[in-house]
Amino acid sequence: MGASDTVKGASLLYVEDEAETRELVMEALVVYYPGLRVLTAANGAEGLQRFREARPHLVLTDIRMPVMDGIEMAKEIKAIDPDAHIIALTAYNDTSFLSAADIGFSEYVPKPVDYGLLFASIDKFFGGEGR
Amino acid sequence: MKSNNEALHGYDERVLVLLPESRDADSIPRVLGEVGVTSKLCGTPEELCAEVEKGAGVVIIAEDLLSSHAVACLRAALGAQPSWSELPIMVLLRHGPDSKRVQYTLLLPGDVVPIERPVRVNTFVAHVQAALRSRRRQYLVRDQMLELENAREQLQLQAASLEEANLKLTQVDRDREQTLMQQSRLAAMGEMLGNISHQWRQPLNVLGLILQNLQLTYAREMLTKESLDKAVSRSRELIAHMSQTIDDFRNYLSPEKARSTFDVTAVVEKAISILGESLQGVQLDLEKPEEPVTVEGYRNEYAQALINIFMNARDVLRERGIAEPRVLVKVEKQGTRSVVTIADNAGGIPEEIIGKVFDPYFTTKGPDKGTGIGLFMSKTMIEKNMNGSLTVRNTPEGAEFRIEV
Numbered sequence: 001m002g003a004s005d006t007v008k009g010a011s012l013l014y015v016e017d018e019a020e021t022r023e024l025v026m027e028a029l030v031v032y033y034p035g036l037r038v039l040t041a042a043n044g045a046e047g048l049q050r051f052r053e054a055r056p057h058l059v060l061t062d063i064r065m066p067v068m069d070g071i072e073m074a075k076e077i078k079a080i081d082p083d084a085h086i087i088a089l090t091a092y093n094d095t096s097f098l099s100a101a102d103i104g105f106s107e108y109v110p111k112p113v114d115y116g117l118l119f120a121s122i123d124k125f126f127g128g129e130g131r
Numbered sequence: 132m133k134s135n136n137e138a139l140h141g142y143d144e145r146v147l148v149l150l151p152e153s154r155d156a157d158s159i160p161r162v163l164g165e166v167g168v169t170s171k172l173c174g175t176p177e178e179l180c181a182e183v184e185k186g187a188g189v190v191i192i193a194e195d196l197l198s199s200h201a202v203a204c205l206r207a208a209l210g211a212q213p214s215w216s217e218l219p220i221m222v223l224l225r226h227g228p229d230s231k232r233v234q235y236t237l238l239l240p241g242d243v244v245p246i247e248r249p250v251r252v253n254t255f256v257a258h259v260q261a262a263l264r265s266r267r268r269q270y271l272v273r274d275q276m277l278e279l280e281n282a283r284e285q286l287q288l289q290a291a292s293l294e295e296a297n298l299k300l301t302q303v304d305r306d307r308e309q310t311l312m313q314q315s316r317l318a319a320m321g322e323m324l325g326n327i328s329h330q331w332r333q334p335l336n337v338l339g340l341i342l343q344n345l346q347l348t349y350a351r352e353m354l355t356k357e358s359l360d361k362a363v364s365r366s367r368e369l370i371a372h373m374s375q376t377i378d379d380f381r382n383y384l385s386p387e388k389a390r391s392t393f394d395v396t397a398v399v400e401k402a403i404s405i406l407g408e409s410l411q412g413v414q415l416d417l418e419k420p421e422e423p424v425t426v427e428g429y430r431n432e433y434a435q436a437l438i439n440i441f442m443n444a445r446d447v448l449r450e451r452g453i454a455e456p457r458v459l460v461k462v463e464k465q466g467t468r469s470v471v472t473i474a475d476n477a478g479g480i481p482e483e484i485i486g487k488v489f490d491p492y493f494t495t496k497g498p499d500k501g502t503g504i505g506l507f508m509s510k511t512m513i514e515k516n517m518n519g520s521l522t523v524r525n526t527p528e529g530a531e532f533r534i535e536v
Contacts, residue, residue, distance in 0.1 A: 031348055031351050113336070113340060114339075
């Protein structure tokens with residue numbers, strides 16, 4: 001609860017192609033982090049576009065998406081800002097054995113999403129080394 | 132064996148002689164010997180008959196010694212000869228050829244030649260040699276019959292071993308068919324499980340989020356009756372959907388023991404709905420007639436064939452990264468048959484492969500993805516069990532599968 005206050009004025013870009021999932025997670029983020037500005041995108045290309053426009057502090061993304069997937073998007077984002085912090089939501093076989101760092105993600109949060117883990121990651125970023 | 136043969140063929144050309152003690156008894160063997168013919172003098176009719184049974188080329192017997200007893204024993208000995216044998220018997224007559232004794236002798240089962248006395252040596256020798264030649268011809272027959280018998284035995288042995296090999300092959304075939312059936316069942320189960328997990332993944336994810344959101348909103352005092360009702364109702368929808376998936380698979384993907392009458396259009400639509408999420412991203416168009424197209428057969432196996440083809444199409448569209456993947460399904464009735472065509476725009480099957488797509492174990496996918504069994508079993512099932520046909524051809528855009536039942 002305490003950490004959730006430190007994100008006042010911060011922004012997060014959430015990229016997810018599945019509409020219902022996107023709405024539910026966005027609702028959770030908005031409820032848990034009242035000061036956080038949450039932007040959304042429905043695929044990697046849109047996400048890249050939003051990132052360029054808004055330069056959010058944190059990116060949260062699904063991996064398997066049409067048009068451009070999460071891995072491709074992370075690469076592009078890192079090309080724009082090598083320090084960008086990207087958290088990937090991953091199902092069992094989304095990625096091979098490559099480590100997160102090699103792909104461009106800062107960390108993984110497994111699916112089905114457990115908010116406890118997700119919020120811990122977000123808290124760590126905003127409250128600790130992230131900022 | 133060897134000594135037997137020697138005995139056999141050694142006696143083949145000998146002349147057995149039964150004469151009363153006389154000058155003839157001495158001179159005949161000598162005369163024959165001079166032309167290279169071996170002879171054996173027999174003392175009694177019994178001895179003669181015994182020697183006949185051992186083997187002889189010609190028998191020379193004096194009429195004097197042809198007692199009824201002698202004739203009887205000769206008859207017995209000759210009766211024991213094989214079918215090809217007609218032993219030349221030269222009878223040296225004492226009186227004329229008309230005596231009763233000679234008449235009886237003529238009835239013996241041999242080649243009886245009466246020789247009137249006196250006979251010139253040359254004539255006599257000529258008779259013996261003629262008889263020997265005739266005997267040799269009989270031996271030729273004997274030898275050929277033996278060869279035939281051997282050949283026949285060989286053939287029988289070969290036939291027996293071929294029969295055995297055939298039985299083994301039939302068994303191998305049967306085993307192979309069973310193995311294929313089992314593998315196909317396993318592969319189908321594997322795909323079914325894959326499908327179910329695919330179908331369930333999204334609903335499960337969303338259910339997890341809905342529940343967690345209930346907790347979050349309650350903690351922030353933002354939970355309302357309305358939001359609670361909405362969450363519950365949506366959750367139940369998702370659960371019903373997941374339950375339906377199981378029912379679909381149970382109903383449609385278990386093997387059927389009995390034939391039934393079904394509507395092809397309905398099965399096509401069900402197959403598409405079963406695949407549901409799996410076909411996401413692919414534009415699927417269905418052209419169907421107004422009236423039902425009914426056929427008789429195994430509905431579930433038919434559905435599985437359809438699912439197989441759909442999944443293949445989806446896979447190849449994905450693999451080749453087709454920009455606007457499309458599958459066009461047409462259901463029609465042509466005469467008394469139903470025709471379903473499934474056409475994709477994936478670019479087609481290469482010429483060198485198109486003849487093999489229905490072969491068992493043929494797959495273009497890696498070992499962890501394709502078993503190569505699906506299309507083979509589908510074709511077998513439709514053509515053997517439902518008297519239909521399953522074929523494929525290339526169109527300008529891609530491949531088109533055609534099922535006729």
